[in-house]
Amino acid sequence: MPKINGNEIRPGNVLEHNGGLWAAVKVSHVKPGKGGAFAQVELKNLRNGSKLNERFRSADKVERVRLEQKDQQFLYESDGMLTFMDSESFEQIELPADVLGDRRPFLQDGMTVQIEYYETEALNVTLPEKVTCTIAETEPAVKGQTAANSFKPAVLDNGVRIMVPPFVGQEEQVVVSTETMEYVERA
Structure with a gap:
């Protein structure tokens, strides 16, 4: 595995640190008036989700890990486990449903997702950037309410609450960002 200097760590990098695999979430470079500069890095453990704040000086060497990414199809969920193929x-693997966190409702049957592997261990699931959902319930549009930045609450068919523009009605298809969990456009 390649070793990189502490000041070369970027958000999204996966590092081997203290015997675990950690993803860099936030990185800020600090130059104090006294002493050398360092990178303040917020790390998230890829195996158990715990967080850690660590300082890396430019002289510190850390192991950067490359994860293999594979496209896999979601088949079904049973007993809190998600099955992908x-x-x-055509090999099948199971991952705990909480690996997706609050983005779990956006996982749809037959959806192709990207799973990151470290050697043979599956660590992370990435959903497509945008998914199409149906509006299950929302308030009807009020005539004359066409302000540019006005939004109204809506509930999607998967139970997630989002804000949509006033012209979007019930039973309409909308595109939702899985990262921000916000309305993007009409489908």
Whole structure:
């Protein structure tokens, strides 16, 4: 594995540190008046989700880990476990449903997701950037209410609450960002 200097750590990098695999969430470079500069890095453990704040000086060497990314298809959920299938080898793997956190409702049957592997261990699931959902319930549009920045609450067919523009009605298809969990456009 390649070793990098402490000041070369970027958000999204995966590091081997203290015997675990950690993803850099936030990185800020600090230059105090006294002493050498360092990188203040917020790390998230990829195996158990715990967080850690660590300082790395430019002289510190850390191991950067490359994760292999594979596209896999979601099959079903049972007993809190999600089952995915590799579209090339047809191998199936199971991951706990909480690996997706609050983005879990956006996972749809047959959806192709990206799973990151470290050697043979599956660590992370990345959903597509945007998904199409149906509006289950929302208030009807009020005539004349066409202000540019006005939004109204809506509930999607998967139970997630979002804000939508006033012209979007019930039973309409909308595109939602899985990162920000916000309305993007009409489908």
